[in-house]
Amino acid sequence: xxxxxxxxxxxxxxxxxxxxxxxxxxxxxxxxxxxxxxxxxxxxxxxxxxxxxxxxxxxxxxxxxxxxxxxxxxxxxxxxxxxxxxxxxxxxxxxxxxxxxxxxxxxxxxxxxxxxxxxxxxxxxxxxxxxxxxxxxxxxxxxxxxxxxxxxxxxxxxxxxxxxxxxxxxxxxxxxxxxxxxxxxxxxxxxxxxxxxxxxxxxxxxxxxxxxxxxx
Amino acid sequence: xxxxxxxxxxxxxxxxxxxxxxxxxxxxxxxxxxxxxxxxxxxxxxxxxxxxxxxxxxxxxxxxxxxxxxxxxxxxxxxxxxxxxxxxxxxxxxxxxxxxxxxxxxxxxxxxxxxxxxxxxxxxxxxxxxxxxxxxxxxxxxxxxxxxxxxxxxxxxxxxxxxxxxxxxxxxxxxxxxxxxxxxxxxxxxxxxxxxxxxxxxxxxxxxxxxxxxxxxxxxxxxxxxxxxxxxxxxxxxxxxxxxxxxxxxxxxxxxxxxxxxxxxxxxx
Numbered sequence: 001x002x003x004x005x006x007x008x009x010x011x012x013x014x015x016x017x018x019x020x021x022x023x024x025x026x027x028x029x030x031x032x033x034x035x036x037x038x039x040x041x042x043x044x045x046x047x048x049x050x051x052x053x054x055x056x057x058x059x060x061x062x063x064x065x066x067x068x069x070x071x072x073x074x075x076x077x078x079x080x081x082x083x084x085x086x087x088x089x090x091x092x093x094x095x096x097x098x099x100x101x102x103x104x105x106x107x108x109x110x111x112x113x114x115x116x117x118x119x120x121x122x123x124x125x126x127x128x129x130x131x132x133x134x135x136x137x138x139x140x141x142x143x144x145x146x147x148x149x150x151x152x153x154x155x156x157x158x159x160x161x162x163x164x165x166x167x168x169x170x171x172x173x174x175x176x177x178x179x180x181x182x183x184x185x186x187x188x189x190x191x192x193x194x195x196x197x198x199x200x201x202x203x204x205x206x207x208x209x210x211x212x213x214x215x216x
Numbered sequence: 217x218x219x220x221x222x223x224x225x226x227x228x229x230x231x232x233x234x235x236x237x238x239x240x241x242x243x244x245x246x247x248x249x250x251x252x253x254x255x256x257x258x259x260x261x262x263x264x265x266x267x268x269x270x271x272x273x274x275x276x277x278x279x280x281x282x283x284x285x286x287x288x289x290x291x292x293x294x295x296x297x298x299x300x301x302x303x304x305x306x307x308x309x310x311x312x313x314x315x316x317x318x319x320x321x322x323x324x325x326x327x328x329x330x331x332x333x334x335x336x337x338x339x340x341x342x343x344x345x346x347x348x349x350x351x352x353x354x355x356x357x358x359x360x361x362x363x364x365x366x367x368x369x370x371x372x373x374x375x376x377x378x379x380x381x382x383x384x385x386x387x388x389x390x391x392x393x394x395x396x397x398x399x400x401x402x403x404x405x406x407x408x409x410x411x412x413x414x415x416x417x418x419x420x421x422x423x424x425x426x427x428x429x430x431x432x433x434x435x436x437x438x439x440x441x442x443x444x445x446x447x448x449x450x451x452x453x454x455x456x457x458x459x460x461x462x463x464x465x466x467x468x469x470x471x472x473x474x475x476x477x478x479x480x481x482x483x484x485x
Contacts, residue, residue: 069257084428106387113394114424120401121429139398146391155391 029068036073039064044079044086051090059090081122085131088122091115092138096145104149116142133170136162140179156187242474248466256459269297269434270306271408274376275323277309277366278330279359281381281412282346284314286354290382290412293436295337297380297410302330309366312346313359323370356385357393360407364399380410383418397425407431 047062054060062083066073074080095103095111102108119139126132140162147155160183166176225231270276278301280294301308309323310330321329336344360377367375377400385393400407408431411419423433 069260087428109387109390110421110424113390113397114421114427116394117397117401117425117430118428120398124401124404125429142394146394149391154395158395 029072032068033073033076036064036066036068036071037077039066040074040077040079044082047086051086057094059087059094062086081126081128084118084122084125085135088115088118088135089138091118092142096141103145109149112142112145129169130173133166133173133176136166136169137173137176137179140166140176140183144179144183156183159183160187238474245466245470245474249463249470252459252463252466256456256463259455259459268304269301269378269408269410270304270308271376271378271406274374274406275307275309275367275372276376276378276408277311277323277363278378278380279311279313279317279363281354281356281359281379282312282314282344283354283382283384285384286382286412288340290436291337291340291342293412294380295334297436298330298334298337302327302334309363311359311363311366313355313362314346315353315355315358317358317362318346319362319366323366323372323375353386354381354384355389355392356381356383357389357396360393360396360400364396364403364405367405368403376406376408378408378410380412381414382412383409383414383422385418397430401430409433411435413437 043062043064047060050060064074091111092115095108095115097103097108103112116139119135119142122135123132123139126135140159143155143159143162147159160180163176163180163183166173167180170176280298286294304327306327307324308321308327308330309319309325310321310333312318312320320333336342356379359381360379363377367377397407407426409422409426411422411433414422414435419433419435426433
């Protein structure tokens with residue numbers, strides 16, 4: 001074969017070879033990403049199950065061994081926020097056992113700091129307003145625990161702000177509303193109306209004390 | 217079956233040996249190429265880049281724990297870390313803290329200015345100007361909180377904080393620390409902690425608190441046989457480079473030995 005024709009043929013061969021190599025590489029990445037998608041599905045299921053049946057003081061990790069480069073499978077699935085939310089909730093459950101001696105002890109306090117940091121990261125990154133609101137509410141609960149332990153007024157103020165933020169994010173969040181009302185009631189100074197009611201033992205003086213409505 | 221197209225050659229049998237040799241070389245080179253490619257992928261997948269002390273792409277504020285335990289026991293580690301940071305060519309801010317925090321250098325100061333603080337960590341027990349003022353216990357939240365407020369005050373959009381401490385924080389300050397970490401998460405400010413021979417529990421606590429996106433913890437051990445200090449520059453990926461060179465060599469060999477035979481007629485003069 002002669003000069004120019006040979007050159008064109010050679011270039012064509014090189015281009016075809018390069019395109020074939022690219023397609024092969026993409027196919028390999030797609031296969032690995034598909035494998036990772038299955039691994040993440042299994043990991044989330046296993047983690048959720050382990051969380052439900054948890055008896056020890058250790059949260060599941062919801063971890064999958066990824067094979068595709070740069071976490072392509074995880075990114076395509078968009079599970080990062082789901083994982084962060086699950087991990088933060090698990091940390092909250094570890095930190096808030098309802099056993100005062102543990103919750104206010106050294107270990108409980110450390111767990112609470114970890115949970116608060118994790119919940120704050122969820123709130124920042126979460127696009128689902130309902131889940132962000134739920135995280136704000138839990139952060140408020142932990143701030144109340146902080147207030148019981150040390151630095152009362154600052155933490156109560158912080159808890160109020162967290163509950164208010166939770167309600168702003170999701171006006172249908174009844175738990176945040178109840179928590180805010182309860183906190184206002186409990187933190188009211190004794191000289192105020194709420195405070196005097198609390199002092200006299202009439203603690204159900206909010207909306208919950210009213211008779212049920214009868215409709216139209 | 218279609219017959220192979222080609223020019224009939226009278227002495228094709230004589231080329232059989234060369235043809236078989238070429239086939240063997242082609243198979244060996246092909247296997248070598250695929251093997252090198254797979255090995256390079258696995259090495260790249262498993263190699264974790266050593267992270268520099270100063271986060272890249274951010275304006276860092278360095279917060280140094282000046283409590284008695286740190287300045288007495290870990291002065292060598294601080295000295296080495298500061299030298300490393302000073303030669304990084306970056307611009308930084310500096311906060312010194314113990315029970316209270318003090319802004320030593322505002323953000324944006326050339327890192328070479330850190331050298332003027334090296335004399336206070338040259339040897340054990342050097343008297344520093346702040347020794348009587350605030351060198352007592354460790355209240356990490358004070359250092360972190362001041363660093364965050366400085367970044368906020370100076371409207372630094374891509375700020376980060378590097379905490380250098382033994383992490384022996386006062387347990388009764390945990391609620392303030394929680395509040396500070398929540399503020400860092402809300403403001404999206406990453407924290408990089410350089411732990412100076414920290415206790416296992418303290419290290420574990422900070423690792424958990426910063427897990428999954430809050431920051432990183434690197435520990436420096438002063439005990440004999442401990443891992444040496446990490447430089448601020450990333451580790452060189454020797455294995456990966458060696459594999460890439462092997463791959464290039466095999467490709468070159470392929471081109472050199474197995475290139476298609478081409479010839480042209482003699483051009484007229």
